[in-house]
Every structure is written in C-alpha cells, then in structure tokens.
Amino acid sequence: MNSLIIDGLEKSYGDLHVLRGMSFHVNPGEIYGFVGSNGAGKTTTMRIALGVLSSDAGEVRIGDTPMNDTLRRTVGYMPEERGLYPKSEVRKQLIYFARLHGVAPARAVSNADSLLERLGLTERAGDKVDTLSLGNQQRVQLAAALIHDPEVLVLDEPFSGLDPLAVGVMSKVLKEYADRGTPVVFSSHQLDLVERLCDRVGIIRDGRMLVEGTVGELRARGPRAFVVRVDSADSSWAGSISGVTSTEVDTHGATVVRLDDNAPADVDQRILHAAMSAGTLRSFAPLQIPLTELYQEAVQS
Incomplete structure (x- = not known):
C-alpha cells in the first residue's frame, strides 16, 4: 500500500479562493480525520482527489505516482451526497457498481453479499434504496465505496445521519480496512468520533491547513x-x-x-x-x- 498525498492544491471560482496550498498525506494503515467548518474546502479537496474537479495548481499522488484514471479505480469514494439509484434494489446495485470497477462477475456477487452481511443489510438486499431509512442508505453508500476492494478510502461525512449502532458498525469496518494497510481519510463534523477513531487529524479553515497531528500533539499545542x-x-x-x-x-x-x-x-x-x-x-x-x-x-x- 502507498500513501495518499495531497500536495499544494489551489482552487478558485472567480474571486472566490476555495483552496490555498492545501497539503497533507495519509499513510498506509492510517485513519486521518479531515475537519473544518462548512465551506472550509473539505469536499472540494476530496473531489479534486477523485478527479471530479480539477485543481488550478498542485497535485494528488498515490505514492510517487500522480493520480490518473487507473489509480482512481483503486480508490473507494463515499460522497456526502448519496450517489445511489433510488429505484434499484440494493444487492443488484452493488453488483453493478462492482462490475463498473472491473470486478469479475462471481467476485462482484461475493463482495456484495459479504458487505451486506458485514453492514447488517442482508435482510434488505432485495429492497429498493428509496424504501430504506437514511441510516441504511448511508450503509449502502459505504458498501458501494468498498465493493471493489479499494486500496485507498476517501469518505465525505460518512457518519452523517447514523444512529449509534450504525456508527459502531461503520467504525469497525473502517478500522478493518486500516488494519490491512489501507490509507483512510474522512471528513466529519462529529469531532468526538474523529477523536476516537483517527490516528491523525487535520484542521482546515478558508482552504488552508491550520494544524495537523495526533490528538496528543494537538493537545500539546x-x-x-x-x-x-x-x-x-x-x-x-x-x-x-x-x-x-x-x-x-x-x-x-x-x-x-x-x-x-x-x-x-x-x-x-x-x-x-x-x-x-x-x-x-x-x-x-x-x-x-x-x-x-x-x-x-x-x-x-
């Protein structure tokens, strides 16, 4: 596994300067909390990392290699806005997403069934997404991010709208991926969760990284x-x-x-x-x- 590296990103929309030299890295096996107020630049950074947006300057790398279409296939991305088909059945949709990532048919089915079980969704596998609670839709969105066995995880507000039980399930899954060496970065306004889960934390404001480090290092400052x-x-x-x-x-x-x-x-x-x-x-x-x-x-x- 390689590190995810965000290096000097700049992004403006006219006179609005959204990112100002945004830089940080996420090591293999590390859970990194990316926190800041609304409009600080978290989602813009993540979208640039995934190629949804282009940057004005700077680059995103995995290890020493600049992000490209091949590497993006190895990233599991969970957007803040749900990117699911509301009228599609949960299991069929996950298999479809796996196939889009190039996963072989039998492996796609196996991955879908495994994730449904791990995330407590087996009984809802045949339900349409729009019939699920918001919390269960969030679990399906996580499953969609994991369906292709990603080597890097980038998650935008993954705990939003979850009840305590679902938070526990999702936390366990993220730790499992980190334990196998996957770099994991997620944004969240739930700072108690960030404090509990993350190896390091980056605090941003106005498109800039203010401070980062372990919670212990932040306390020392x-x-x-x-x-x-x-x-x-x-x-x-x-x-x-x-x-x-x-x-x-x-x-x-x-x-x-x-x-x-x-x-x-x-x-x-x-x-x-x-x-x-x-x-x-x-x-x-x-x-x-x-x-x-x-x-x-x-x-x-």
Missing part, C-alpha cells in the same frame, strides 16, 4: 490545564499562582486550573503545592482537552 481534586471550600487557592489564567469547579467538584502560554516551567509543581496547602489532595492530573475545544481554539485564533 493547545491551552494547558490541570484537574485538581482537593478538600477545600472553593477554588480560590489557585488564583494567585503565576501563569494561571482562570479556575473553575467542574460538575464533579474538581477544580480546573487553566494556564497561559507563558506559564513558568514549574507551574505544575506550584499548583500541586498550593493544592496541598489548601486541603487534603485527592487527585492531580493534566486535563485531557477534547478535540472540540482544540478545534475551536485553532479556527478562532
């Missing part, structure tokens, strides 16, 4: 905070420490101590000593800032 549980009347014990910007008591009764970027190197020790002086210390740990907060910090800075 973001604001620092500690969660302290101490038997004390209130959280005022931390307010006078150099580098502390705010304190608050969370729903569990712990004090959240937030720091500024210029906090002293030994600020953690200062907080610890102040907490021990204020009362009986129950726990002391860095705050695991959720991706939602890291995202807000990145796009608003």
Whole structure:
C-alpha cells in the first residue's frame, strides 16, 4: 500500500479562493480525520482527489505516482451526497457498481453479499434504496465505496445521519480496512468520533491547513490545564499562582486550573503545592482537552 498525498492544491471560482496550498498525506494503515467548518474546502479537496474537479495548481499522488484514471479505480469514494439509484434494489446495485470497477462477475456477487452481511443489510438486499431509512442508505453508500476492494478510502461525512449502532458498525469496518494497510481519510463534523477513531487529524479553515497531528500533539499545542481534586471550600487557592489564567469547579467538584502560554516551567509543581496547602489532595492530573475545544481554539485564533 502507498500513501495518499495531497500536495499544494489551489482552487478558485472567480474571486472566490476555495483552496490555498492545501497539503497533507495519509499513510498506509492510517485513519486521518479531515475537519473544518462548512465551506472550509473539505469536499472540494476530496473531489479534486477523485478527479471530479480539477485543481488550478498542485497535485494528488498515490505514492510517487500522480493520480490518473487507473489509480482512481483503486480508490473507494463515499460522497456526502448519496450517489445511489433510488429505484434499484440494493444487492443488484452493488453488483453493478462492482462490475463498473472491473470486478469479475462471481467476485462482484461475493463482495456484495459479504458487505451486506458485514453492514447488517442482508435482510434488505432485495429492497429498493428509496424504501430504506437514511441510516441504511448511508450503509449502502459505504458498501458501494468498498465493493471493489479499494486500496485507498476517501469518505465525505460518512457518519452523517447514523444512529449509534450504525456508527459502531461503520467504525469497525473502517478500522478493518486500516488494519490491512489501507490509507483512510474522512471528513466529519462529529469531532468526538474523529477523536476516537483517527490516528491523525487535520484542521482546515478558508482552504488552508491550520494544524495537523495526533490528538496528543494537538493537545500539546493547545491551552494547558490541570484537574485538581482537593478538600477545600472553593477554588480560590489557585488564583494567585503565576501563569494561571482562570479556575473553575467542574460538575464533579474538581477544580480546573487553566494556564497561559507563558506559564513558568514549574507551574505544575506550584499548583500541586498550593493544592496541598489548601486541603487534603485527592487527585492531580493534566486535563485531557477534547478535540472540540482544540478545534475551536485553532479556527478562532
């Protein structure tokens, strides 16, 4: 397997500059979360990667080879807007998509039946797509992206409209493909899912990559905070420490101590000593800032 490489993409529509040097890569076996607000450039990037749109500059590669029609056949693409035939039966449609990708007839049937079972759709195989719930239509759309055993997966909002059970099924399938070495990139507004599933995350705004890395790396770049549980009347014990910007008591009764970027190197020790002086210390740990907060910090800075 080779990496999917997005290298310096530029795209404009008249005076509207949609992509501005968009660059990132997805390694073999990696799940990459591509996040940003509506209009940030996520879908445009994916459409250029698949050849649906052309770029003004830059290129898309798989390994060292620029994307071409042959390589596109190896990519599984799931668009945000469903690309299914609503009056066609689910199983027949999947077999048809497999044959369009050049899959042999017997293998097309086998792949369709296997995916229907894995995605919990076997009982709906003979139903027309427009009779399915939106969640089941989304499962069929995923099956259509996987039907030809792709070597790269590009998924635009794959979890949109899914119930928790369907989210679990789809997450498991994506992990299975990553485990076999497939580069997987998906966009999503559901940042809790991105945080849970992705090896790395890229946050974009106005067609530019703002920050990327593992969630741990993004946390290291973001604001620092500690969660302290101490038997004390209130959280005022931390307010006078150099580098502390705010304190608050969370729903569990712990004090959240937030720091500024210029906090002293030994600020953690200062907080610890102040907490021990204020009362009986129950726990002391860095705050695991959720991706939602890291995202807000990145796009608003």
